[in-house]
Amino acid sequence: MPFALTPERDRELTDILTRYPTKMAACIPLLHLCQEQNGFIDDDVVTFVSHRLDLPPAHVKGVVTFYTLFNQHKVGKHQVWVCRTLPCALRGANDMLHYCEKKLGIKAGETTADGKITLRTAECLASCGSAPMMQVDKDYHENLTPAAVDEILEKLRS
Amino acid sequence: MLKQTNYLTKVYGLPEGWKLAAYERECDGYQTAKKVLTTMSQADVVNEAKKANIRGRGGAGFPMGVKWSFMKPHPTKPAYLVINADEGEPGTHKDRTIMELNPHSVIEGCMIGCYAIGAHVAYVYVRDELHLSKARLWDAIKEAKAKGYLGKNPFGKDYALDVVVHTGAGAYICGEETSLLNSLEGKRGEPRLKPPFPAQSGAFACPTTVNNLETIAAVPSAFKLGCEEFSKLSSIHHLNDGGVRLFGVNGHVKKPGVWECAVGLTLRELIYDLGGGILGDKPLHSIIPGGSSTPVLKADDVVHAPDEKSPLHAWHGKSVLDVPLGVDTFRNMGTMLGTCCATVMAEGTDPVACFHNLMQFYRLESCGQCTPCREGSGWLFRIAEKLMEGTCSMEELNTLHEVANGIMGNTICAFGEGTAMPALGYLKKFRKEFEAYVKGQRGTGVLNQMETSWGGRA
Numbered sequence: 010m011p012f013a014l015t016p017e018r019d020r021e022l023t024d025i026l027t028r029y030p031t032k033m034a035a036c037i038p039l040l041h042l043c044q045e046q047n048g049f050i051d052d053d054v055v056t057f058v059s060h061r062l063d064l065p066p067a068h069v070k071g072v073v074t075f076y077t078l079f080n081q082h083k084v085g086k087h088q089v090w091v092c093r094t095l096p097c098a099l100r101g102a103n104d105m106l107h108y109c110e111k112k113l114g115i116k117a118g119e120t121t122a123d124g125k126i127t128l129r130t131a132e133c134l135a136s137c138g139s140a141p142m143m144q145v146d147k148d149y150h151e152n153l154t155p156a157a158v159d160e161i162l163e164k165l166r167s
Numbered sequence: 168m169l170k171q172t173n174y175l176t177k178v179y180g181l182p183e184g185w186k187l188a189a190y191e192r193e194c195d196g197y198q199t200a201k202k203v204l205t206t207m208s209q210a211d212v213v214n215e216a217k218k219a220n221i222r223g224r225g226g227a228g229f230p231m232g233v234k235w236s237f238m239k240p241h242p243t244k245p246a247y248l249v250i251n252a253d254e255g256e257p258g259t260h261k262d263r264t265i266m267e268l269n270p271h272s273v274i275e276g277c278m279i280g281c282y283a284i285g286a287h288v289a290y291v292y293v294r295d296e297l298h299l300s301k302a303r304l305w306d307a308i309k310e311a312k313a314k315g316y317l318g319k320n321p322f323g324k325d326y327a328l329d330v331v332v333h334t335g336a337g338a339y340i341c342g343e344e345t346s347l348l349n350s351l352e353g354k355r356g357e358p359r360l361k362p363p364f365p366a367q368s369g370a371f372a373c374p375t376t377v378n379n380l381e382t383i384a385a386v387p388s389a390f391k392l393g394c395e396e397f398s399k400l401s402s403i404h405h406l407n408d409g410g411v412r413l414f415g416v417n418g419h420v421k422k423p424g425v426w427e428c429a430v431g432l433t434l435r436e437l438i439y440d441l442g443g444g445i446l447g448d449k450p451l452h453s454i455i456p457g458g459s460s461t462p463v464l465k466a467d468d469v470v471h472a473p474d475e476k477s478p479l480h481a482w483h484g485k486s487v488l489d490v491p492l493g494v495d496t497f498r499n500m501g502t503m504l505g506t507c508c509a510t511v512m513a514e515g516t517d518p519v520a521c522f523h524n525l526m527q528f529y530r531l532e533s534c535g536q537c538t539p540c541r542e543g544s545g546w547l548f549r550i551a552e553k554l555m556e557g558t559c560s561m562e563e564l565n566t567l568h569e570v571a572n573g574i575m576g577n578t579i580c581a582f583g584e585g586t587a588m589p590a591l592g593y594l595k596k597f598r599k600e601f602e603a604y605v606k607g608q609r610g611t612g613v614l615n616q617m618e619t620s621w622g623g624r625a
Contacts (some may be wrong), residue, residue, distance in 0.1 A: 028331045028333075029371075030245075030371050031353070031371060033352060033353035033354070034333075034352050034353045036353030037333075037350065037353055038333070038334070041295070041334070062353075064353075068354075071355050072353065072354065075338065075355040075356060076337050076338050076356070077337030077338060078295055078296075078336040078337035079336055079337075093524075094257040094524065094525075094528050095257050095258065095418075095455075095459060095510060095521060095525055095614070096418055098524050098615065099417075099418045099419055099510070099617075100615060100620070100621065101615040101622065102615075102621075103614065103615065104621040104622065105621055108621075131296075132257075132339060132528050132531055132532060133256065133257040133258075133259075133339070133528070134255075135254040135259060135262070135294070135297065137257070137259065137418075137423070138260045138415055138416070138417045138423040138424045138425055139260075139423065140417060140423070141619075141620070144296060147298040148298070154620040154621075
């Protein structure tokens with residue numbers, strides 16, 4: 010079945026379109042809405058967005074492939090991003106990443122077999138003063154300790 | 168000169184300090200915008216703004232008032248104010264605190280900025296990862312609209328104002344202003360050739376000013392105090408570097424964080440007085456002064472400025488740790504002030520491992536548009552990998568210089584320099600350590616040797 014937004018999200022799109030002088034400017038916000046609903050962006054979503062905003066599918070696809078946060082494949086229910094960049098690494102981010110990998114039994118970039126968690130590394134999340142840190146879905150978890158990570162991952166798995 | 172202030176940070180840490188009530192109570196919220204909009208002409212605002220000597224807080228340090236003065240009214244096209252809150256430079260963690268803890272200062276700053284440049288809409292481009300920042304900004308906009316500060320007739324003046332939050336989708340390059348504009352327009356975030364500059368043709372091909380988020384948030388404080396008075400808070404006001412700003416410190420310090428101080432603070436004060444000193448009281452090894460693109464300084468570096476005309480001459484022969492953190496002072500030391508958030512490395516940190524970590528960042532974040540950067544960043548990272556593995560030859564080590572120099576000046580945007588400068592900085596300052604790796608005496612490869620929550624190894 011072709012992709013379509015829920016009525017509620019469609020109303021949100023109508024609101025988004027009022028913010029800009031062009032339809033194209035709604036491309037990234039609309040892709041976020043679609044991903045929120047669908048989990049990732051496949052060709053059906055690309056077709057939908059291109060129709061809705063009168064854009065060539067190639068334009069939409071170009072945007073999707075440019076940005077890190079648009080998933081082009083199915084991902085886990087929860088996304089765990091571990092910041093690996095220097096300021097975090099200076100405070101143990103590499104050890105923390107390995108700890109997560111061991112605990113989840115997957116490598117960075119992979120999803121747990123139950124489909125619950127995708128573990129990824131992130132490039133600087135602007136949280137250098139509270140390193141090491143990880144982002145879980147929309148939330149930042151900062152100044153992490155092994156005990157805190159245990160708790161976060163347990164909660165996600167349950 | 169350590170002089171802590173609280174123009175922006177007064178509401179930090181207060182219960183619901185991010186709400187309009189706190190901003191009005193503690194900071195005379197929106198009274199400055201009211202005064203500006205109802206008593207000053209647009210030209211007066213720009214002239215006054217120049218006196219504040221606010222150097223762009225995003226890294227390049229361009230004077231804000233001068234940038235505003237580039238905006239000329241267009242006969243048919245609207246003007247736009249675009250705020251860069253795509254904070255993502257490794258080591259930089261200041262803008263987020265403003266959005267989360269004092270979002271109304273951003274809105275009020277946008278109102279004054281819009282009025283000054285003849286715009287009616289400000290787009291605040293926030294990186295998508297910062298969900299709390301976005302929510303706090305949207306809430307602040309809603310509160311300001313409910314009060315009539317934003318809308319068709321702010322303070323009874325016939326000058327419609329609106330602020331819109333726009334988000335990216337994860338790309339460091341979108342912090343580059345023209346790339347940000349493309350991203351705002353719904354395109355891939357690839358930088359544009361300049362000219363035309365944004366003031367001629369920016370967002371939606373209309374005249375546009377792009378200001379960093381901290382820059383615009385400083386505007387209400389400057390106008391409230393009087394822009395010249397604001398500038399004079401700085402100890403290097405005479406170098407046209409005025410006011411107060413946020414200073415961050417991270418890495419191997421006891422108390423990483425962000426503080427608001429008068430411009431003119433030194434690295435020594437930032438690291439030891441505000442940052443609480445080095446973890447485990449170890450000696451200091453090196454400092455990246457303002458985000459990963461700013462070349463590294465060694466703890467024992469000394470200022471060399473025998474020329475009396477140099478803005479650095481007053482510090483000739485002194486430690487780099489005692490030079491005021493200023494745009495021109497740091498540029499003349501062969502590095503940059505950048506975003507004014509320092510990353511601190513303690514003795515025992517392997518500089519080659521730092522280099523490797525940073526080169527991976529640039530490799531992953533190059534947008535791929537220009538060949539020297541796309542290929543060069545990959546080349547630099549591959550050699551960094553070989554260094555860490557112990558398979559890099561002396562010839563390849565020398566190639567690092569060639570590749571980095573080949574990127575410099577040969578790309579559309581400054582990402583190229585942002586990659587090459589720190590690479591060349593590390594090579595220049597730590598040549599011995601790099602050569603040791605080539606000669607089979609590899610370093611520890613360790614970044615986290617300190618007593619942190621993730622265990623120390625020293």
